Structure formats: C-alpha cells, structure tokens
Amino acid sequence: MNLVLHVLRRLANAFGLLLAVLVLNFCLIHAAPGDPAMVIAGEMGGASADVMAALRVKYGLDQSLVHQLFTYLGKVATGDFGYSYYFNEPVLGLIAQRIPATLYLVLSALLVSVLLGTLLGVISARKPNGLFSQTVTVMSLIGYAAPVFWTGLMLLLLFGSVWPILPVTGMTDVARPKAGFAYLLDVLQHLVLPATTLALVYIAQYSRLSRVNMIDALTADYVRTARAKGLPEIVVIGKHALRNTLIPIVTVAGLQFGQLFAGAVLVETVFSWPGMGRLVFDSILRRDYPTLLAVLFFSAVIVMAANILTDLLYRLVDPRIRSGAR
Template sequence: MRQYIIRRLLQMIPTLIGISIVVFAITALVPGDYITARNNPNMTVEKAEELRRLYGLDKPDIQRYFIWAGNMLQGKFGDSLQHKKPVLEVINTYVWNSFIIAFCSLVLSWFFAIIAGVFSAKFQYSLLDKLITLFVFVCMSLPSFFIGLLVIKIFALTLNWFPVGGMTTGGLNATGWAYVKDVAYHGFLPILVLTMLSTGSLTRYFRTSMLEVIRQDYIRTARAKGLKERTVIFKHALRNAMIPAITLLGFELPALFGGAIILEHIFIWPGIGQVYLGSISMRDYPFMLGFTIILAALTLLGNMLSDVLYGVADPRIRLK
C-alpha cells in the first residue's frame, strides 16, 4: 500500500505539469488582460503599457509561463491583481465560507441518499419507491438557480423564515456561539438547495447498488437462517452496497473547496466560487491560475484517495 501511494504521488507530478501548461495556454489565448478588463476611460496607451510592464504582462507567453511555474515550485502563487493581496491569502479568506455549505451538504446528502436508496430498493416498485424516484428526478432535472430562487420565494419572501441572502446579519458583529448560529441561520437555504441537487444522483446510485446486492445468494442465505430483516438489510446488504460508493468520497474532495458559483451568486454567499468567477471576468491571471492548479491537485489526490479507500474497504482488491 505504501509503495502504491508513493508511486501515485510521483505520477501526479508530470500530470500537474501537463495541466499547468494547458491551463496557462488557455488563459493566454483569452483576449485582453487585467488592464483592458478594467475599462478605465481615462487610461492612456502609455499608462497601459507601463502597467503591463509593472505586472509582467508585456513578456512573451513562454517566458511568463516559466516565471509563473518557477514561483509555483517555491510555493509563491503571486499576488491577486484584483484584490491586491497574495493569492493564497485571498483563497484562505473565502474558501472556508464555501467549505461550510459544501461539507454540510455532503453529510446531509449522503445521509438522506443512503436512507432513501435502501428503502427504495427494499420496497421496489411500491408507492414509496415511486415517490422517491419522482423526487430524485425532480432534483436532478431542475437547474440549481431555479431551485434556489424557488426556496427563496417560499421560505424567505412568503414565509419569512430565513434571510434572502448573505452569510451574517449586517451590523450584528456576533462572536462565539452567536456567530455560529447566525451563519447556520443564513446558510440553511443554500445548504438545502445544494443537498437537494446532490441527493438525487446519489440516491439512484445507492438504489442500484442495493438492488444488485439484495439479489445475491448470501442475502438469501441470511434470510433462510432466520435473521431479522433489519439485520439482513443494514448489516449485510448495506455494508456491501457501500463498498463501490466509498470511492465516490474521494471525488468529493475538490468539490468541498471548489465553491458553488451559481448558488453563491443567488444567495450572495461570500464564497470562493464568486471570487473565481470575478477573477475570470477581470482577467486576474495569478488568482485564476493558482486556484485552478489547487483544484487540479485536489482532484488528483481525490482520485488516488478513491482507489486507496476501495482497496481498504474490499480486501479482495489488491493495489498494484
């Protein structure tokens, strides 16, 4: 196992190099730069050229890539042109706001998906199965912005139970437990929407996996031995049905830090997704490149984690 992990980590190095080349090439092909994106009518040609020299945008693309890659190897992601701060500082400021709703949504969606998938498979073709299937397809079919606006209309505007948007109450300046409750109060609706979107596909996955498992011979043997149905389902069937699903946990790693751009925009949530979208429109190349590389590294780590977890959960799998 240790040799496998070390080998996979070493294989990530050329992959990250290739990703960095592709990402940098794509950003270089985008027309315009940070100077032109600001749309300053008072900007003269001489001043624009001076700013390009100051930011290093006047150099050839190949030279800019090697300068950027060399700084990245030293752990220097550069300064965000838009925020006038180091890229890592900007990421650290906003990424944890996105992590809050992503992590809560991950826990809730897996919990509800497992319960719904188990009972949907247990009572296949029943009214309960049809209702769960209907709810699943509704969550999977409707776009996130529609569900977001719908819950705002119902819970925020009509019922007035939750705020329309934001992360904290303006002017409250709460600390400690009061701050946690205020953030939870504001985060309920975005977490609800993100959970609904994630639960749909997960429920179908668990239902299909459970249907395959409960038809196995050892499940019939367990029932023939007189075991309680609850023990058969939750101790034997669910445990084995969860093995393929464990690999999905690794792929959730980049999603925890990637942010939900549309939902953050709808709920005015100060997450990393909105900042990343703003950096694209403002041609903030240092932030765009730095955050993209971090997400790429998390994706590769998540992929490796999925393989390792699958090998740990299923002794029949041998990682070579």
C-alpha cells in the first residue's frame, strides 16, 4: 500500500512538472529568432505578403503569445499536438513513426554501457593496481573525453571506408525483407555503430563508478565475514559486494537517461538514424514549432518514467530501502 501511495505521489509530481515543461518550452521556442511563416514560404519558393499573412492566420501565428499558449495547452489536454509546419501531417503520427527507432538506440546504448561498464569496473577492482585496471582507467578517460559526434565520425570513416563490414547509415537496407528474422538481423546490424557511439562515453563513466564502489565494498566488514565463512569468491562478489555497488549505478543510469536522448540527436544525425533526434534537428532548422514541442514533451515523459522506474528499482536492489519505506 505504501508503494502504491508513493507511486501516486510521484505521478502527481510528474504531472505538475510536465505542465511546467510545456509552458517553458513553448515560451522559449517562440522567443527564439525566426519566423515559421518565412521558412514555409521559402520551402514554397517565395511568397507575397498576402500569402505570408494567410500562412500566419492558418497556423495561428497572428495571435498573441498568451493566446497561442492557452490554445496550445487546451489542444494538448485533448491529445491534439497539431500539424507539422514542414511535413504537413499530424505531429502524433510523426512521433509514432520515429519514437521506436530512438528507443531502440537509447535502450541498447544504456544496456550495453551499464553491463559492460559495470563488468569492467568489477574486474578491475579486484586488482586495483594491476595492468588490466590501469588499462581500463586509461581507456575510460579517453572514452569520456571524446565527443559523441567525433566518435561517431571516426567509426563512420573506419567502417565505411577502411573496414566496410557494417552498415553506416539508416536503420534498414531497402533491398532486404521488412519482416521476420532477416529484418531483425538487418536492424541489429545497422544498430551496432550508433549504439556503440552513444554507449562509449557512458561505459567509461560506469566502469569508473563501479570500480570505486566495488573497491570500497570489498574492504567492508560484511565481505570479510562472507569470505571467512568460506563462500566462493564469485558468491562474495556477486551476491554481497555487487549488490551495494549497483545502487549508485542505478541512480546514475536513471539520471543520465535524459542525457542519452540529448546525445541521440547528434548520433542520429551522423548515422542518418530515423529517430526523434533527427526529427528534432530537422524541426529546429525549419522552425517547425508543433513538432519540436511534441518531441520535447514526449522526451520529458520518457525521462520522468525512467526516473520513477529507477526509484522502484531501488527497492529491488536494496532491501533496506523497502524497510525504510515501511
């Protein structure tokens, strides 16, 4: 019952925060320089003053900012996010087409970075001064310092020209079937490079974080007690030490979910990945306000859902949190 009440409180807080996000994004985007009517007219090859005025009336740009804001909030409350200025189709349809690709990319990068980074950190913590630990430390610093777009470009050049064994653009090959195992394999092959690019920075962070926390855990009294009982080393590390090490990793993973979405904008642009990040990039260039606002809104929803899920995972990782809640 306490868990249900906790989730309901979090959902209520998330609703208020989403409303604030809607208002703030609307004001910031409309305060930015640029006129969507001019961009639309430019795509049409130029237009007269009458056509420009008609475009502003059609999209409600002739109204005051306050009127536009309340009109927009009223439509969002009914699930209407408007029409795209550039694509000239419902924004929800665009989001529905693009969001699966971004979730594939972001969740794959998060899974790889958490698993591989934690594994490297745990192994290097057993011998902190060993060659493997020092190598992981150096590679982590390099991976953390390299910008995402630079890493993507280097992988693009490496596997596009020097060693062309992986597809470097798009999500699928147009010549392959669009269903069955062959389609799944095709998507996975296209996913390797963008997911690796996005994961490398976070692998470095999780390896450093898990290494430091595992070193502390291995010197704790409960670990020494477990070893004194004669438990196998894999049980001592996996059941006792690793469980406490996972708490800060789960925390950081939940907080960095939003950063993964931000990095996806660059990665999707480099690799022409048809996701929400690429849609954001195109919408910014074309002043497509409805599409940009909808993408930001759904990104906020996903990040908040990830934070609530992270809060619930605490209770699975650490029984002390469940006891404190009761």
